[in-house]
Amino acid sequence: MLNIEEIREAQRRIAPYIVKTPLLRMPMLDERLGCQAYIKADNMQVTGAFKIRGALNAILSIPQEKLKSGVVCASSGNHGRGVSYGAKMLGIPATVVMPDTATQVKIDAIRALGAEVVSCRAEERFDVAEKISRETGAEFIPPFNDERVMAGQGTAGLEIAEQQPDLDCVVVPVSGGGLISGISTALRAAAPEMKIYGAEPARIPRYTRSLEAGKPVFVSFQKTIADALVSSIPGDKCFPVVQKNVDQVVDVSDDYVLRAMKLLLLTGKILAEPSSCIGIAAVLEGLIPVRPDEKVCFFVSGGSVGLSQLKVLEDVEA
Amino acid sequence: MLNIEEIREAQRRIAPYIVKTPLLRMPMLDERLGCQAYIKADNMQVTGAFKIRGALNAILSIPQEKLKSGVVCASSGNHGRGVSYGAKMLGIPATVVMPDTATQVKIDAIRALGAEVVSCRAEERFDVAEKISRETGAEFIPPFNDERVMAGQGTAGLEIAEQQPDLDCVVVPVSGGGLISGISTALRAAAPEMKIYGAEPARIPRYTRSLEAGKPVFVSFQKTIADALVSSIPGDKCFPVVQKNVDQVVDVSDDYVLRAMKLLLLTGKILAEPSSCIGIAAVLEGLIPVRPDEKVCFFVSGGSVGLSQLKVLEDVEA
Missing domain, CATH: 3.40.50.1100 (Rossmann fold)
Known part of the structure; x- marks a missing residue:
């Protein structure tokens, strides 16, 4: 625990x-x-x-050589922003899977940080993110668990x-x-x-x-x-x-x-x-x-x- | 000075x-x-x-017996709110002369503090306030000078x-x-x-x-x-x-x-x-x-x- x-x-x-x-x-x-x-x-x-706190701690805990393939996360907004910000800081690619209910303000904020945004139905967002992780080798950063x-x-x-x-x-x-x-x-x-x-x-x-x-x-x-x-x-x-x-x-x-x-x-x-x-x-x-x-x-x-x-x-x- | x-x-x-x-x-x-x-x-x-700072200091500086007739001021909003708040605190009447350009939000806030609001053209507001002061004996609280x-x-x-x-x-x-x-x-x-x-x-x-x-x-x-x-x-x-x-x-x-x-x-x-x-x-x-x-x-x-x-x-x- x-x-x-x-x-x-x-x-x-x-x-x-x-x-x-x-x-x-x-x-x-x-x-x-x-x-x-x-x-x-x-x-x-x-x-x-606050999401930057957890996202940064997770990203900074990953060994350097594993980071080359970037990071991916599923997020209704602020976690994606935190992950994107951390990735930008370290110069690695980030993909953020967002539910199609997310507001344009949140989507724009993530794109402005240089991350790629993938949209899908809210219920599917973790499956989509894990699929991207498997296919690209990007490290999956869970939002809370x-x-x-x-x-x-x-x-x-x-x-x-x-x-x-x-x-x-x-x-x-x-x-x-x-x-x-x-x-x-x-x-x-x-x-x-x-x-x-x-x-x-x-x-x-x-x-x-x-x-x-x-x-x-x-x-x-x-x-x-x-x-x-x-x-x-x-x-x-x-x-x-x-x-x-x-x-x-x-x-x-x-x-x-x-x-x-x-x-x-x-x-x-x-x-x-x-x-x-x-x-x-x-x-x-x-x-x-x-x-x-x-x-x-x-x-x-x-x-x-x-x-x-x-x-x-x-x-x-x- | x-x-x-x-x-x-x-x-x-x-x-x-x-x-x-x-x-x-x-x-x-x-x-x-x-x-x-x-x-x-x-x-x-x-x-x-911030206006409450000056309004309160002015009101609290006036001798008790002079306060009975209340206070009057001319204000585009926040000074009037400060004076009204101070007057309410001391249980004395307050009149606030406001320019007719003042927003409804500011007018409502002053009325909610129990003060009477008198509206006039912006250029005339000090004259109107001084007239009220002369007629009622209310102490005039200047906004800045x-x-x-x-x-x-x-x-x-x-x-x-x-x-x-x-x-x-x-x-x-x-x-x-x-x-x-x-x-x-x-x-x-x-x-x-x-x-x-x-x-x-x-x-x-x-x-x-x-x-x-x-x-x-x-x-x-x-x-x-x-x-x-x-x-x-x-x-x-x-x-x-x-x-x-x-x-x-x-x-x-x-x-x-x-x-x-x-x-x-x-x-x-x-x-x-x-x-x-x-x-x-x-x-x-x-x-x-x-x-x-x-x-x-x-x-x-x-x-x-x-x-x-x-x-x-x-x-x-x-």
């Missing part, structure tokens, strides 16, 4: 290439959220999302523990579980008293179902506004870490995700993609118990949003 | 009511701006703008010097000159080596004209996208401070203000109103010389923006 030493190694490995993102006190959000609100702003990370990737994401947890050690609670967006595995492993070692919540889209409740069943359970794909959180099953390397470390995972409705995005933008002055706002949404929806005296940190995972996507917020209750 | 002791007193006076806003390193902006970019995020201040107000704004400068003492340069939005008077007085005392630039709308170049003339000069009102920077003449208390402390004031075109706003939002992930982006715009337009090794801090003065105002960014080159 992932351990804190792997995360500390990852931090040493990727530190020269990434930034320590700010952890911000957000007093203007307190009244609406009913707690002392903080955000860990990984939407301000290099490439605009990989200890190198999980350790890389965990570096955000080390930063949280260092930047604000007196937090009562951290809320983390959940899809396959790579991010929350890494962050929870880091926090259980560095700040064992902090409560850790996961927030996933109610339309794809793979973690609540799996935690009930005691093993990874497949749920069918449903379209959700949280379009970076569309994994259908927990990673089998991630699941036991979440089972052990995380206090609760909650299922958040799309409606509240958009309300949270509007609140964070217009009141908090921070632009984040819908998936990144799901932790704030969970509190707005009343799914996570918080008190006015509690310090609650929301992990804001990415900021890949185009102006056209902001129009949908006009009809949303703030 | 305004001195550092008045600013230190203001800091003690207003500290319980405001937040120390974050000073953020913004690496994603470096390439486009050609420097190491920082922002002082006063768009995250209580009420969403007042040492209590200037001292309050200067508290942001004390914070900058404490948060990032190794900055090479600070760029401050300029209208009547209250903010840059306060910040420059604080920085000349606390960090004398920092260069200080002012940025004003090219359509209302009251400071460059006045600095050339050696005295405050009136320029005619012109509509500008930087709608919080519409003073027609430097304050006579502000002008000598700017003359003494500020390295240069530059005149920025509206086109670049919008480009800067789009860059700060989509790449920096920070929402700020157009006027607040004028410092970044000045560097984008090539008006302020910066180098890649220089640490440049942009003062982001406010964040009163509605979603409808973001539509205009769609046609702007980023």
Whole structure:
């Protein structure tokens, strides 16, 4: 199982290439959220999302001679951006297999980093990526179910523990579980008293179902506004870490995700993609118990949003 | 002339009511701006703008018995919000005279704080406010040409010097000159080596004209996208401070203000109103010389923006 030493190694490995993102006190959000609100702003990370942490740690862990054939990944956007950025940095080719539901902003961002984009149906994206890996010899970089990737994401947890050690609670967006595995492993070692919540889209409740069943359970794909959180099953390397470390995972409705995005933008002055706002949404929806005296940190995972996507917020209750 | 002791007193006076806003390193902006970019995020201040600093210091300086009749001010938005917030806090009535060009977002924000809004043509707003003051006995709180107000704004400068003492340069939005008077007085005392630039709308170049003339000069009102920077003449208390402390004031075109706003939002992930982006715009337009090794801090003065105002960014080159 992932351990804190792997995360500390990852931090040493990727530190020269990434930034320590700010952890911000957000007093203007307190009244609406009913707690002392903080955000860990990984939407301000290099490439605009936390995914660069895990992708870089994975790529930098591969022996030099194996890298010549490049890397390939399947991604709804930010992981592909992280892999492409790492590949560009090392001067190796990258291919990113994207679901045909991905927004043009995310596709353009990956092409701008020099990677080749292959589009397919969301359900097929891992098969297509593995086929490319077999045919070209490119190293497959999994989006979450990989200890190198999980350790890389965990570096955000080390930063949280260092930047604000007196937090009562951290809320983390959940899809396959790579991010929350890494962050929870880091926090259980560095700040064992902090409560850790996961927030996933109610339309794809793979973690609540799996935690009930005691093993990874497949749920069918449903379209959700949280379009970076569309994994259908927990990673089998991630699941036991979440089972052990995380206090609760909650299922958040799309409606509240958009309300949270509007609140964070217009009141908090921070632009984040819908998936990144799901932790704030969970509190707005009343799914996570918080008190006015509690310090609650929301992990804001990415900021890949185009102006056209902001129009949908006009009809949303703030 | 305004001195550092008045600013230190203001800091003690207003500290319980405001937040120390974050000073953020913004690496994603470096390439486009050609420097190491920082922002002082006063768009995250209580009420969403720095104006609360000066308004509160002025209101808290008035003897209790004089306050019964309330306060009145003339404002294009953020100063009115600051005065209204301070008045509400002390339980006294407030009237805000607003130019008829003010956005609905700004009007609504002031009404939500319990103040009465009176609308008039921009050129008449000070006359109308002074008339109300005479008729009702309400204390007039000037937006900038007042040492209590200037001292309050200067508290942001004390914070900058404490948060990032190794900055090479600070760029401050300029209208009547209250903010840059306060910040420059604080920085000349606390960090004398920092260069200080002012940025004003090219359509209302009251400071460059006045600095050339050696005295405050009136320029005619012109509509500008930087709608919080519409003073027609430097304050006579502000002008000598700017003359003494500020390295240069530059005149920025509206086109670049919008480009800067789009860059700060989509790449920096920070929402700020157009006027607040004028410092970044000045560097984008090539008006302020910066180098890649220089640490440049942009003062982001406010964040009163509605979603409808973001539509205009769609046609702007980023």
